[in-house]
Amino acid sequence: xxxxxxxxxxxxxxxxxxxxxxxxxxxxxxxxxxxxxxxxxxxxxxxxxxxxxxxxxxxxxxxxxxxxxxxxxxxxxxxxxxxxxxxxxxxxxxxxxxxxxxxxxxxxxxxxxxxxxxxxxxxxxxxxxxxxxxxxxxxxxxxxxxxxxxxxxxxxxxxxxxxxxxxxxxxxxxxxxxxxxxxxxxxxxxxxxxxxxxxxxxxxxxxxxxxxxxxxxxxxxxxxxxxxxxxxxxxxxxxxxxxxxxxxxxxxxxxxxxxxxxxxxxxxxxxxxxxxx
Amino acid sequence: xxxxxxxxxxxxxxxxxxxxxxxxxxxxxxxxxxxxxxxxxxxxxxxxxxxxxxxxxxxxxxxxxxxxxxxxxxxxxxxxxxxxxxxxxxxxxxxxxxxxxxxxxxxxxxxxxxxxxxxxxxxxxxxxxxxxxxxxxxxxxxxxxxxxxxxxxxxxxxxxxxxxxxxxxxxxxxxxxxxxxxxxxxxxxxxxxxxxxxxxxxxxxxxxxxxxxxxxxxxxxxxxxxxxxxxxxxxxxxxxxxxxxxxxxxxxxxxxxxxxxxxxxxxxxxxxxxxxxxxxx
Numbered sequence: 001x002x003x004x005x006x007x008x009x010x011x012x013x014x015x016x017x018x019x020x021x022x023x024x025x026x027x028x029x030x031x032x033x034x035x036x037x038x039x040x041x042x043x044x045x046x047x048x049x050x051x052x053x054x055x056x057x058x059x060x061x062x063x064x065x066x067x068x069x070x071x072x073x074x075x076x077x078x079x080x081x082x083x084x085x086x087x088x089x090x091x092x093x094x095x096x097x098x099x100x101x102x103x104x105x106x107x108x109x110x111x112x113x114x115x116x117x118x119x120x121x122x123x124x125x126x127x128x129x130x131x132x133x134x135x136x137x138x139x140x141x142x143x144x145x146x147x148x149x150x151x152x153x154x155x156x157x158x159x160x161x162x163x164x165x166x167x168x169x170x171x172x173x174x175x176x177x178x179x180x181x182x183x184x185x186x187x188x189x190x191x192x193x194x195x196x197x198x199x200x201x202x203x204x205x206x207x208x209x210x211x212x213x214x215x216x217x218x219x220x221x222x223x224x225x226x227x228x229x230x231x232x233x234x235x236x237x238x239x240x241x242x243x244x245x246x247x248x249x250x251x252x253x254x255x256x257x258x259x260x261x262x263x264x265x266x267x268x269x270x271x272x273x274x275x276x277x
Numbered sequence: 278x279x280x281x282x283x284x285x286x287x288x289x290x291x292x293x294x295x296x297x298x299x300x301x302x303x304x305x306x307x308x309x310x311x312x313x314x315x316x317x318x319x320x321x322x323x324x325x326x327x328x329x330x331x332x333x334x335x336x337x338x339x340x341x342x343x344x345x346x347x348x349x350x351x352x353x354x355x356x357x358x359x360x361x362x363x364x365x366x367x368x369x370x371x372x373x374x375x376x377x378x379x380x381x382x383x384x385x386x387x388x389x390x391x392x393x394x395x396x397x398x399x400x401x402x403x404x405x406x407x408x409x410x411x412x413x414x415x416x417x418x419x420x421x422x423x424x425x426x427x428x429x430x431x432x433x434x435x436x437x438x439x440x441x442x443x444x445x446x447x448x449x450x451x452x453x454x455x456x457x458x459x460x461x462x463x464x465x466x467x468x469x470x471x472x473x474x475x476x477x478x479x480x481x482x483x484x485x486x487x488x489x490x491x492x493x494x495x496x497x498x499x500x501x502x503x504x505x506x507x508x509x510x511x512x513x514x515x516x517x518x519x520x521x522x523x524x525x526x527x528x529x530x531x532x533x534x535x536x537x538x539x540x541x542x543x544x545x546x547x548x549x550x551x552x553x554x555x556x557x558x
Contacts, residue, residue, distance in 0.1 A: 084471025094466030096485040107480045111471035
């Protein structure tokens with residue numbers, strides 16, 4: 001899917017007034033089937049950028065098109081249809097605690113299914129082989145029928161990524177896919193994502209905290225700082241000086257792994273007060 | 278210089294600063310409650326006067342021994358079954374009313390609210406459905422039962438319909454609250470990736486809140502059993518109607534037996550709920 005952002009600004013609806021916008025006059029052009037990594041210090045606007053691309057956050061200003069179509073000009077139903085062709089994997093994997101892994105992974109298929117088909121799949125999982133294959137690529141094949149809340153944080157994160165492989169999407173937007181993974185798993189997960197995206201011609205935009213991972217796996221790197229593009233270069237041209245500038249005053253994030261976002265175990269809803277009369 | 282003379286400033290720093298506020302609010306609560314007690318003629322000591330003690334003593338004494346005649350027990354068994362049937366049928370109908378209203382009125386499943394504010398049309402639709410739920414549950418089931426007894430005649434049908442309407446309103450409201458109080462992240466993610474509202478409900482919202490919803494529903498079933506007794510007093514069938522008869526004939530033993538049956542039913546509901554929670558948790 002082709003992406004075009006021209007002078008796009010965006011602010012979070014929950015941001016307090018007077019806070020600087022998360023994205024400021026940002027330009028970005030991504031060709032169909034391209035893979036790129038977005039790096040930058042915390043608070044640079046990486047997640048906001050993904051949210052704009054996922055049609056989750058409407059830009060306040062600027063021009064934003066996917067495949068030449070402006071999503072926010074579409075009627076709501078068509079917009080929802082377009083969202084079905086995107087896949088946004090949030091940093092904390094969205095998995096309900098009591099669900100089984102197979103159901104959680106097959107949930108990626110939902111945009112392609114009608115309501116009846118999705119209900120049937122709850123009764124008996126529709127495409128167990130596909131779910132198994134997707135999990136196997138992340139070394140989780142043996143967890144197919146486990147419950148999500150019995151798994152570790154890293155396993156849950158990889159299940160969130162395996163869901164992408166089943167989504168009928170032409171654009172993957174992956175937010176910090178490696179934050180809960182150990183180095184070996186991270187290598188494997190990254191290689192799988194980039195490999196499958198290339199195989200299927202899917203456009204891939206991933207935000208990453210691990211600069212070395214970004215340099216090792218992606219052909220194009222976008223450095224983001226203060227809501228704007230600091231550099232946008234083929235990986236070979238990214239120099240240590242550029243990186244140093246990008247992470248100025250955030251050197252610890254460049255050298256060490258970023259402080260991990262706590263991945264709270266999924267919990268059930270808080271009890272509601274029950275009243276009879 | 279000894280230890281006791283030294284620490285005046287320190288002692289002040291170590292005093293709990295929230296103390297004064299706590300005393301104030303306790304005092305304020307008592308002052309506010311006093312007029313309420315007067316308005317409701319709350320005089321518990323009247324219970325302990327010899328006259329009242331004698332009357333209540335007689336009444337309680339008539340409960341012993343509980344009636345155990347085989348004929349009566351057979352009647353109680355049949356009416357118990359009817360009571361359970363009224364409560365279950367009432368709750369089932371209430372579910373049929375509550376779920377569509379909940380699904381249409383809950384904010385978590387709003388697609389337009391994914392990106393900022395909810396659109397105007399959906400907002401007023403949800404608001405309108407909330408008002409429907411308020412109307413349904415603000416009319417007590419006793420009133421509904423009196424209405425239906427006139428329409429469909431004495432018997433269980435009136436009880437079932439009364440429970441269905443009031444409980445439909447209550448279930449719809451509380452289901453909505455349960456769904457909205459849980460973590461919305463999972464549901465949002467599915468909607469953002471192009472899933473439909475019902476798909477998001479079945480793949481995210483329901484598995485996330487299943488235990489809470491089930492235990493609330495079982496608890497409501499227990500309430501429906503209790504409430505069917507009250508409805509029985511106005512002629513809506515079941516154990517309540519029998520209890521009304523026994524009360525009118527001052528047959529304390531029969532009342533006691535039926536109360537024991539109620540306790541057993543409530544205990545049963547309690548165990549069912551605990552078991553279901555364990556199974557779903």
